[in-house]
Amino acid sequence: MSILLICIIILFAFLGAPLFSIIIAAAMTGFYFSDIDLSVMAIELYRIADTPILIALPLFTFAGYILSRSNTSERLVRLTQALLGWIPGGLAIVAFVVCAVFTALTGASGVTIVAMGALLYPALKQAGYKDNFSLGLVTTSGSLGLLLPPSLPLILYGVIAQQMDAGQAVSIEKLFIAGILPALLMIVLLSLWSIWANRKTPVPLTPFTLKNVLATVRESIWEIPLPVFVFTGVYSGYFAVSEAAAVTAMYVLIIEVLVYREVKLSDLSGIIRESMVMVGGILLILGVCLAFTNFLIDAEVPMKIFNACKIFIGSKFLFLILLNIFLLILGTMLDIFSAIIIMVPLILPIAQEYGVDPIHLGIIFLANMQIGYLTPPVGMNLFIAGYRFNKPIIEIYRATIPFMMVLLLAVLIITYWPWLSLVFIS
């Protein structure tokens, strides 16, 4: 009977039933056969209201959606070009930095490629970069900056780890600190590759002039404080993450609607609805997954998987290799939020048995998922780019693969060199 039910649930999952309903069905089946009253589902779901850090999610997402609707992206490009445009590699490097910062500012909610791509792709081509290179670059950059604060996926990882015995020491602040060097590594490797790939293409540089810098600074004067107080507030511990989120949301609302006046008051209701639909989708899955996770832990499923793994996987090294492969495949099938919510409760206890630090695991997890966005056949960035730039998907695959290889190298370094993630965490 229970096996039949499980088969039906799996069938519906593959037929495309909403993920939250699949998880509810699985959790209810589990609780039913363990003779637990099913109103426990509501108790578990209510835990969304008992987790203070989750406040950050709607607030950062809201701020990110407003930023993506205003001209912040254009000002950010001009400012970065004035500051960094003189570096060999020119606009390509500017593009990586800009995308990383913008992804971080918008909490890695997936709006970068939409807001930045349309801006950078023509600019890169105009500057003399090859079409293929430019296309690959903007597609790749859409998920760069995933490891920088206030990355929502990183917050989500922290929330889930804290719900489990295994990861109680995983604070969001520590995760943010751990993400800095790996994020820089990705940006540096991609930049080096861009310089090398364009060694035969003459690329114009923007000379550094104080006048130019001052002009672009004046233009962005209201937005410059934003990363400053998010980064310093969170890193110094002066602000709690949720407080930083509240201030960011209010500040962005005021400057974009009242100071720059690029977001009309009448557009605000649509922006709020769109951003909260995304938040609702994520938190609903999180809420029902808390119930399912509880069932799995009661049934000691992670321990059972670990015991089965022990037979085949003898060393931490082998475990990490398999973890990389597994996460890369997972990243092509699930969006990053669902993947974190569903897989972290299973993988975290197992990884700890193999001696992987929970904070390092978080960075590995996200770095892998970032590549999943770009992996053919179904990586999400590929589709967004194809749709946005009106290119056949095969062309996007071909353009993106070199960048993906560079990121893959970065992920391997991040995975097998824990120092990079853990050096600033005592």
Next chain:
Amino acid sequence: MAGKAIDLIRQGIRILQKAEDSVLIGLLLLMVFIAVSQIFLRNLFDSGLSFGDELIRVLVLWISLMGAMVASRNNSHVNIDLISRYLPGHIKKFSTVLVGFFTSVICALMSWFSFNFVMMEKSEGVIAFSGIPAWICESIIPVSFAIISIRYLLISFATFFNSYKQNV
């Protein structure tokens, strides 16, 4: 007669959607406002609303579930969708009907069991914070799942009768 009934349903759906949108927007703005006031009160006057932090956390739950309700209007919840995109037209239609029905049943069950939970909390008189009964804070759970359930049933029916216009 049937046409009139359908018009009535359409009008009901429109009113419900407007109401959802307004409440959702109101709740988010309220949340931003309270969260920022708490920070100012705490840092400048070393005080704060006694119920502020709890209220914000309950608002997160309400906003999430309202957002989820809105997402189910056009079935834009996250799914895995490994098979259905490769199915031929008429089988795909059949599977959409089936999946809608499945989701509707699951949400109806969820709504029923959380309704029981809310009633239990009400009869025990559990207080959430500052004298506000817990059952009021929790009531969004059965309500939202009931509405999501109805929406997926409508999507399922409408797909079956070929009149699904991506918004219920």
